[in-house]
Amino acid sequence: MTVEVYRGIDELRSALASVRSAGRPIGLVPTMGALHRGHGSLISRSAAELRPENGLTVVSVFVNPIQFEDRTDLERYPRTLDADRRLCEEAGADIIFAPTAREIYPDGFSSFVDMEGEFTQKLCGRARPGHFRGVLTVVCKLFHIVGPTRAYFGEKDAQQLFLLKKMAYDLDMDIRIVGCPTVRETDGLALSSRNARLAPQERAAAGCLIRALKEGQSASEDRLPGTAGTARAERAASVRASLIAAVEGEPSARLDYAELLDAETFGPVTDETGRVLLAVAAFFGETRLIDNVIADVGSGGKRDESR
Amino acid sequence: MTVEVYRGIDELRSALASVRSAGRPIGLVPTMGALHRGHGSLISRSAAELRPENGLTVVSVFVNPIQFEDRTDLERYPRTLDADRRLCEEAGADIIFAPTAREIYPDGFSSFVDMEGEFTQKLCGRARPGHFRGVLTVVCKLFHIVGPTRAYFGEKDAQQLFLLKKMAYDLDMDIRIVGCPTVRETDGLALSSRNARLAPQERAAAGCLIRALKEGQSASEDRLPGTAGTARAERAASVRASLIAAVEGEPSARLDYAELLDAETFGPVTDETGRVLLAVAAFFGETRLIDNVIADVGSGGKRDESR
Numbered sequence: 001m002t003v004e005v006y007r008g009i010d011e012l013r014s015a016l017a018s019v020r021s022a023g024r025p026i027g028l029v030p031t032m033g034a035l036h037r038g039h040g041s042l043i044s045r046s047a048a049e050l051r052p053e054n055g056l057t058v059v060s061v062f063v064n065p066i067q068f069e070d071r072t073d074l075e076r077y078p079r080t081l082d083a084d085r086r087l088c089e090e091a092g093a094d095i096i097f098a099p100t101a102r103e104i105y106p107d108g109f110s111s112f113v114d115m116e117g118e119f120t121q122k123l124c125g126r127a128r129p130g131h132f133r134g135v136l137t138v139v140c141k142l143f144h145i146v147g148p149t150r151a152y153f154g155e156k157d158a159q160q161l162f163l164l165k166k167m168a169y170d171l172d173m174d175i176r177i178v179g180c181p182t183v184r185e186t187d188g189l190a191l192s193s194r195n196a197r198l199a200p201q202e203r204a205a206a207g208c209l210i211r212a213l214k215e216g217q218s219a220s221e222d223r224l225p226g227t228a229g230t231a232r233a234e235r236a237a238s239v240r241a242s243l244i245a246a247v248e249g250e251p252s253a254r255l256d257y258a259e260l261l262d263a264e265t266f267g268p269v270t271d272e273t274g275r276v277l278l279a280v281a282a283f284f285g286e287t288r289l290i291d292n293v294i295a296d297v298g299s300g301g302k303r304d305e306s307r
Numbered sequence: 308m309t310v311e312v313y314r315g316i317d318e319l320r321s322a323l324a325s326v327r328s329a330g331r332p333i334g335l336v337p338t339m340g341a342l343h344r345g346h347g348s349l350i351s352r353s354a355a356e357l358r359p360e361n362g363l364t365v366v367s368v369f370v371n372p373i374q375f376e377d378r379t380d381l382e383r384y385p386r387t388l389d390a391d392r393r394l395c396e397e398a399g400a401d402i403i404f405a406p407t408a409r410e411i412y413p414d415g416f417s418s419f420v421d422m423e424g425e426f427t428q429k430l431c432g433r434a435r436p437g438h439f440r441g442v443l444t445v446v447c448k449l450f451h452i453v454g455p456t457r458a459y460f461g462e463k464d465a466q467q468l469f470l471l472k473k474m475a476y477d478l479d480m481d482i483r484i485v486g487c488p489t490v491r492e493t494d495g496l497a498l499s500s501r502n503a504r505l506a507p508q509e510r511a512a513a514g515c516l517i518r519a520l521k522e523g524q525s526a527s528e529d530r531l532p533g534t535a536g537t538a539r540a541e542r543a544a545s546v547r548a549s550l551i552a553a554v555e556g557e558p559s560a561r562l563d564y565a566e567l568l569d570a571e572t573f574g575p576v577t578d579e580t581g582r583v584l585l586a587v588a589a590f591f592g593e594t595r596l597i598d599n600v601i602a603d604v605g606s607g608g609k610r611d612e613s614r
Contacts, residue, residue, distance in 0.1 A: 172448045
């Protein structure tokens with residue numbers, strides 16, 4: 001199957017007009033390119049879900065300048081369109097939308113989607129001011145350009161997924177936001193386009209993130225004698241301390257944050273919390289990596305496998 | 308023709324689903340109710356433009372709390388749904404969407420469309436902080452709920468029309484924003500739902516706005532001997548001074564602002580300016596009224612009739 005690449009908004013819209021007027025659904029996988037098997041899993045899922053309805057999968061490949069607060073990070077972000085195209089074909093995509101920055105942000109551009117609320121100021125929202133405004137704005141634009149029925153995002157970017165679902169709900173976007181499980185290397189490292197930048201020693205060290213998270217997940221879910229009655233907030237604080245210690249114990253890692261939050265509200269863990277998000281970010285050399293897992297603390301320690 | 312009234316988003320979407328899947332266009336006239344002949348002209352225009360394509364006109368009636376910075380103004384805003392319904396029927400609307408505030412802003416709502424740029428800080432943007440964020444956000448939501456092909460707004464709210472066009476362009480909304488001429492009383496007063504609040508003496512005084520604007524329009528367009536070479540910015544400053552004097556000469560009026568701007572950019576008037584927006588806002592008692600006209604200064608003083 002050949003994937004068509006479109007550079008312009010009007011051109012893409014024309015290509016999609018007949019699909020839409022025929023009532024066929026459209027799946028959108030927004031990416032910044034440098035695609036890996038994690039993206040591949042989103043594309044395959046879209047292709048599989050939409051095929052029975054004769055739908056079509058669009059992958060957008062756009063390194064979105066307004067979500068980078070760090071110009072060097074933006075410039076160093078890998079760009080690999082030829083390889084991306086092959087991966088899209090193999091995973092079952094129909095169309096790649098790969099616009100220029102000028103096509104998306106013409107001169108004088110000044111409209112943004114912004115979100116208030118404490119949950120925007122935590123985790124990556126605190127570490128990267130303005131980042132989520134950039135993400136919400138470009139995804140809103142992509143939604144308007146492509147008009148998808150469903151849009152697929154990875155659970156690795158847990159806060160992004162939370163905020164995108166909230167944007168879609170708050171602004172009445174008639175689009176189903178689908179979160180997909182994080183794809184990992186054999187040592188558990190979450191796939192990320194940024195992994196390619198890691199020096200061998202940094203790559204080896206990066207495994208500490210998922211090891212720390214898995215330990216924290218078990219500790220959160222365990223009903224140890226004497227801890228059964230411990231308030232969840234208190235246990236979360238203790239798990240957080242171990243998470244921090246585990247990442248800081250790795251000499252090549254520099255911790256950015258380690259947090260436990262209520263996975264449903266992105267507020268603090270309380271006795272009402274059923275699912276806890278354990279989230280961590282750390283630098284390995286110049287490269288910042290993030291990862292997260294969910295611990296089920298609300299139903300006898302059994303993990304919720306439906307996520 | 309009977310107009311259907313919908314209160315819920317899901318209910319409205321179901322009603323519109325068949326229209327959309329049949330590829331029939333939808334016209335949207337967003338209002339805050341208390342409809343007058345100005346709104347009627349927007350509805351009639353939508354009905355006339357969409358009828359040949361078997362389209363359908365939706366009028367939204369929603370007093371949007373987040374665009375009111377003044378709680379008293381919000382509470383005093385007239386609500387007249389029965390009369391609105393009759394006007395909608397007569398003007399050719401098909402559907403009224405009249406949601407509750409809770410339906411549009413459920414608990415925890417926190418996503419907004421916001422615009423940067425000097426043009427957001429002028430005129431009503433300066434006089435009413437947060438007002439346009441509220442307008443852009445609710446219109447974005449209505450666009451997502453209704454999915455219109457075209458949306459109709461009055462030219463009386465010139466800055467609102469400018470910002471909505473800019474939002475639609477910046478965020479790639481595939482919707483044509485149609486500006487419609489201001490409808491006026493016999494003495495020239497622009498129709499406004501707020502006119503109903505004017506005491507008789509205030510109503511008589513309110514005519515000063517359009518008189519001042521018309522004089523300013525003539526003065527801007529006149530090529531008087533000796534003024535032909537005058538820089539446009541300088542002439543604009545002098546016209547602005549006369550506008551201010553004219554409104555302040557009316558004892559029952561309290562001036563809020565009087566400005567001349569480049570109508571295309573909403574920036575200052577320069578020698579490149581072809582069309583000048585003359586805009587004025589004033590209080591009559593507790594009631595704030597706005598109005599504007601366009602002066603053509605770029606083509607030998609001939610008014611641009613296409614506006």
